[in-house]
Amino acid sequence: MxxxxxxxxxxxxxxxxxxxxxxxxxxxxxxxxxxxxxxxxxxxxxxxxxxxxxxxxxxxxxxxxxxxxxxxxxxxxxxxxxxxxxxxxxxxxxxxxxxxxxxxxxxxxxxxxxxxxxxxxxxxxxxxxxxxxxxxxxxxxxxxxxxxxxxxLCEDDQQLDAYFQQDTTPDDAAERTELLDSTKDFNDACEENSDGxxxxxxxxxxxxxxxxxxxxxxxxxxxxxxxxxxxxxxxxxxxxxxxxxxxxxxxxxxxxxxDSEQSSLAQVKGFQLALDNFAEDCVSRTGDCPIGDTAQDVKDRMAKLLKDLDSKPIEGIFPRELTQSAATNGIAQAMYSQELWQALTQGLEQAYDGNGRVLMLLSDSLNGRSENGEYSNIAAANISINCADDKPRYTPGYVERKVPEFRAASPLFGDAFAWSLLSCTDWPVAGAAEHPxxxxxxxxxxxxxxxxxxxxxxxxxxxxxxxxxxxxxxxxxxxxxxxxxxxxxxxxxxxxxxxxxxxxxxxxxxxxxxx
CATH class of the missing domain: 3.40.50.1820 (Alpha/Beta hydrolase fold, catalytic domain)
Structure with missing residues (x-):
């Protein structure tokens, strides 16, 4: 979901x-x-x-x-x-x-x-x-x-590049305002460009x-x-x-x-479970795991990478840099299939050396971005259908109070999942029901x-x-x-x-x- x-x-x-x-x-x-x-x-x-x-x-x-x-x-x-x-x-x-x-x-x-x-x-x-x-x-x-x-249809390719690069885990009032403004701009674009x-x-x-x-x-x-x-x-x-x-x-x-909040919290736990399984799998293989000595070490190094990227992005796919948000999305994409775990391992190895290309490719895949820089309409459709279906609308203050609960469920994914509850806040169409x-x-x-x-x-x-x-x-x-x-x-x-x-x-x- x-x-x-x-x-x-x-x-x-x-x-x-x-x-x-x-x-x-x-x-x-x-x-x-x-x-x-x-x-x-x-x-x-x-x-x-x-x-x-x-x-x-x-x-x-x-x-x-x-x-x-x-x-x-x-x-x-x-x-x-x-x-x-x-x-x-x-x-x-x-x-x-x-x-x-x-x-x-x-x-x-x-x-x-x-x-x-x-x-x-x-x-x-x-x-x-x-x-x-x-x-x-x-x-x-x-x-x-x-x-x-x-x-x-919502934003164009250039706008979507900026949308998916932005900081989705605000640390202060200024970053929160920037996220809210970006979300409203996206939602307004959907209403303007989708022909009713x-x-x-x-x-x-x-x-x-x-x-x-x-x-x-x-x-x-x-x-x-x-x-x-x-x-x-x-x-x-x-x-x-x-x-x-x-x-x-x-x-x-x-x-x-x-409902939307319960579903997001369940997903946070699901992605954390998959991350735990990925880390255990890496260190259990014959030979050294190249991204950590123990499963906890693997996750700690990933958390440090994301923290560092919050203030200092690294080289991604020119001209874009790998931001904290893009790296988080790239890791999430790899959780969808065990076939992608090797790519994630490679991407993390490279990112620790300052090269974020593979993690950005994974992030682009999740977001529907092709190698030529064009986006499918999957992001626009996803938000539009979810917001038309789901009745709850959350305020920034409510989400901020929920962040600790989401973070406890997953230190790596929790903040991003919590703040994304604001996606439908300014949506122009009322949601249909609490749940299907x-x-x-x-x-x-x-x-x-x-x-x-x-x-x-x-x-x-x-x-x-x-x-x-x-x-x-x-x-x-x-x-x-x-x-x-x-x-x-x-x-x-x-x-x-x-x-x-x-x-x-x-x-x-x-x-x-x-x-």
């Missing part, structure tokens, strides 16, 4: 893909005087991703003639006025490899954020879902406000888009794979349309019972996969999601592993359980544990 907004759980896209409406190919709003469920999608070759989607080249084919196709679905701009103007929702699909008589339907993916472009992320990870393609067309989409789906979309990017809106998508794709039921925030979106869908849920899997599970409603009586079983080492969606959230879905709906599976998410870890036990349910309808025993 990407709270706080400056440290989002959208790293699947950021790791794989490592703001302008013109580049995004936005279409003008159309009149909604038609039956949108009867629309026919015009599938064609996918263009190269827009800047808002993260840039890069067109998606590479998968084996077995796995050619990616893209289309745009019309959806109501305002679901409270479904016959009014429409917006375009961008979709991507690769067809099933199996026999048509064994095809189940479409399997729709959402990779989280909120703010991750499914149109760019699914092809990046497509080979990891190849088994599922034997009976499904694999489909993903840019949710409204994201990528090519009427993207919300800010009230229409709530998770409930995206869930209604998915039910329209189900019908347009010709499926009686929604078969769904949600990751990170995608589990919250899936839970909200199940609440709104319980009878339409087919086979669904939630991986890297958001805790739907927490995911109760789904009457839904088909939903497989809920929790990872004990997950930093961004801590393990406890999986059990609470199961409880919130209601009796007979959520089925919990535990993965004892590291990183954000379980299925793409390629753990055989997890993949067998997920594949068995999605492909053959076999619901694993509740409480199954995979090591």
């Amino acid at each position: 990407p709270k706080p907004a400056r440290m989002r759980a959208a790293a699947l896209t950021a790791t794989a893909v490592l703001l302008s409406c013109l580049l995004a190919g936005c279409s003008d709003d159309d009149s909604g005087d038609e039956d949108l469920t009867a629309q026919e999608l015009n599938w064609k070759d996918c263009p190269a991703p827009s800047q808002a989607q993260g840039g890069g080249g067109s998606p590479s084919p998968l084996p077995d003639d796995g050619t990616w196709s893209c289309a745009t679905m019309k959806a109501p701009r305002d679901w409270d006025e479904p016959e009014g103007d429409t917006i375009g929702i961008d979709l991507i699909r690769v067809r099933s490899t199996g026999d048509e008589d064994r095809r189940i339907g479409s399997l729709i993916f959402n990779f989280g954020g909120p703010g991750a472009s499914g149109v760019t992320t699914l092809p990046s990870f497509g080979d990891r879902y190849e088994k599922l393609r034997t009976r499904y067309d694999l489909v993903s989409f840019d949710p409204r406000g994201v990528g090519r789906s009427r993207p919300v 979309m800010l009230p229409h990017v709530r998770t409930t809106d995206a869930a209604r888009d998915m039910d329209l998508m189900r019908q347009v794709l010709g499926d009686d039921k929604l078969h769904y794979f949600g990751i990170s925030y995608g589990t919250e979106l899936g839970g909200v869908y199940a609440h709104l349309f319980p009878k339409n849920v087919g086979r669904a899997v939630f991986d890297a599970v958001v805790d739907p019972t927490l 409603d995911v109760s789904a009586p009457g839904s088909a079983p939903i497989l809920v996969v929790g990872n004990t080492g997950d930093p961004a969606t801590p393990y406890e959230g999986a059990r609470r999601m199961v409880q919130a879905l209601g009796d007979g709906v959520g089925v919990e599976l535990t993965y004892k592993g590291q990183g954000h998410g379980a299925y793409t870890s390629q753990n055989k036990c997890v993949q067998d359980a997920v594949n068995g349910y999605l492909l053959d309808g076999k619901v694993p025993a509740a409480g199954t544990v995979c090591g």
Whole structure:
């Protein structure tokens, strides 16, 4: 769950893909005087991703003639006025490899954020879902406000460089005022540049888009794979349309019972746990750990680095220097995947010698910045969706009183997470609720996969999601592993359980544990 907004759980896209409406190919709003469920999608070759989607080249084919196709679905701009103007929702699909008589339907993916472009992320990870393609067309989409789906836009690339370099852990009144002013400037830019979309990017809106998508794709039921925030979106869908849920899997599970502050504090503890595991892993390997003699020494040296950077940044990626905030974001990015721990070790070694390039690359990846200096709209979308969803608004005085509690939970990450609670303070749109409603009586079983080492969606959230879905709906599976998410870890036990349910309808025993 990407709270706080400056440290989002959208790293699947950021790791794989490592703001302008013109580049995004936005279409003008159309009149909604038609039956949108009867629309026919015009599938064609996918263009190269827009800047808002993260840039890069067109998606590479998968084996077995796995050619990616893209289309745009019309959806109501305002679901409270479904016959009014429409917006375009961008979709991507690769067809099933199996026999048509064994095809189940479409399997729709959402990779989280909120703010991750499914149109760019699914092809990046497509080979990891190849088994599922034997009976499904694999489909993903840019949710409204994201990528090519009427993207919300805030600051430009130069402004975002400054935004992500600024001091997000103020030590005095002047630094606090600077942070508050910067946050207000960002939020004002979102309102000015997003063409009136800010009230229409709530998770409930995206869930209604998915039910329209189900019908347009010709499926009686929604078969769904949600990751990170995608589990919250899936839970909200199940609440709104319980009878339409087919086979669904939630991986890297958001805790739907927490408000913004509680969620941020839980994340702080999750990132600290991942940091502890990283430090222990380094010193337990054969040979010397190059960044510390003991696990505590590793963490102490990291804390000293951040303290030094607060007053004296070091060389980063010219012309930018590595600031304390950028280094903290870089470390956070590496916590999302054990595959990035080696890069973090290398980055810390270099930073101790005055070179911050690798840590800055990690930070850029988290923030959606490409090597050519262009940003995707993931930061804008993330904040816009979170602030439209979340009702709480916090004052600077309240946050300042909470800093010690967050710092106690994580000396390294606590301050940044606490101050990021101000992200929605001056937001122009009221938040919808304290937390999402995911109760789904009457839904088909939903497989809920929790990872004990997950930093961004801590393990406890999986059990609470199961409880919130209601009796007979959520089925919990535990993965004892590291990183954000379980299925793409390629753990055989997890993949067998997920594949068995999605492909053959076999619901694993509740409480199954995979090591």
